[in-house]
Amino acid sequence: MKFAVLVYPGSNCDIDCYKAVEDTVGEPVDYVWHTATDLSEYDCILVPGGFSYGDYLRCGAIARFASVTQALVKAAEQGKYILGICNGFQVLTEAGLLPGALLRNRSLKFRCHSTLLKVVNNATPFTSDYAEGEVINIPIAHGEGNYYCDEETLRELQQNNQIVFRYETDTNPNGSVDDIAGICSKEGNIVGMMPHPERAVDELLGSVDGKRMFTSILNAWREQHGTAVSR
Incomplete structure (x- = not known):
């Protein structure tokens, strides 16, 4: 399996994502610069946190037009696994890949601390090693993590089981609707989340x-691909 970590001007969690792949699964991983136009060789694409293009206009608004984001849209249509973390989540919503x-x-205020999440949907390719309802400790670091959607969209997310993570009861750090911390696409191959799982892969990091x-x-x-290993 081959991973890509996208790098926009202003990305600052790309190294964290790269090291997380190296240290947790040991599969090949490349940095891919924002000018790239083809992601076809990759099986999973990570869109990291940071401040792409300095967050000018609004978070992810300029990154949405980068060449690599156009390639990301094509990869999504092909069913590739895509994980957007923090600013990466913002890019995915700006690109229309998530609602x-x-x-x-x-x-x-900018919030940077450990956060408790409840695993709402463990039937995605990103969460199958968790138990449904399990509470996990994943840090946040964001100033614009308040997830918003209209009532109709929220009903669709709830009905389609697209809410992947919620902040644990009474711990919502940003005011997001329905305590949403992460969602997936209808097909389940795309997940966007504000907390940083790549910063919770070693005991030295606290989780x-x-x-x-x-x-x-x-x-x-x-x-x-017919090569599953036992969990």
């Missing part, structure tokens, strides 16, 4: 609960 938008935190996102992806790919 909704990310607004300023309700407190209008290893993010490791299973990467092992889930690898197992899903192996099952798809």
Whole structure:
């Protein structure tokens, strides 16, 4: 399996994502610069956190027009696995790959700390190594993580089981609707989330609960290709 980590001007979690892949699954991984036009050689594409293009206009608004984002849209149509983390989630919504938008935190303050998440949907390629309803410890670091969508879209997300993670009861750090911390596409091959699983892959970081996102992806790919390993 081959991973890509996209790098926009202003990305600052690309190294974290690269090292997380190396340390958790040991599969080939490349940095891919924002001018790239072809992602066909990759099986999973990570869109990392940071401040793409300085967050000018709004988070992800300029990155949405980068050459590599156009290639990302094609990869999504081909069913490739795509994980957008923090700013990556913002890019995915701006590109129309996931519904909704990310607004300023309700407190209008940048929040950076550990956060408890509930696994709502463990039937995605990114969450199959978790138990449904399991509470995990994944850090956040964002100023614009307040997920918003209209009532009709929220009903669709709920009915289609597209809400992947919620902040644990009474711990919502940003005011996001329905305590949403992460969602997936209808097909399940795209996940966007504000918390950072790549920063929770070693005990030195305070949690290893993010490791299973990467092992889930690898197992899903192996099952798809008939080379699954036991969990």
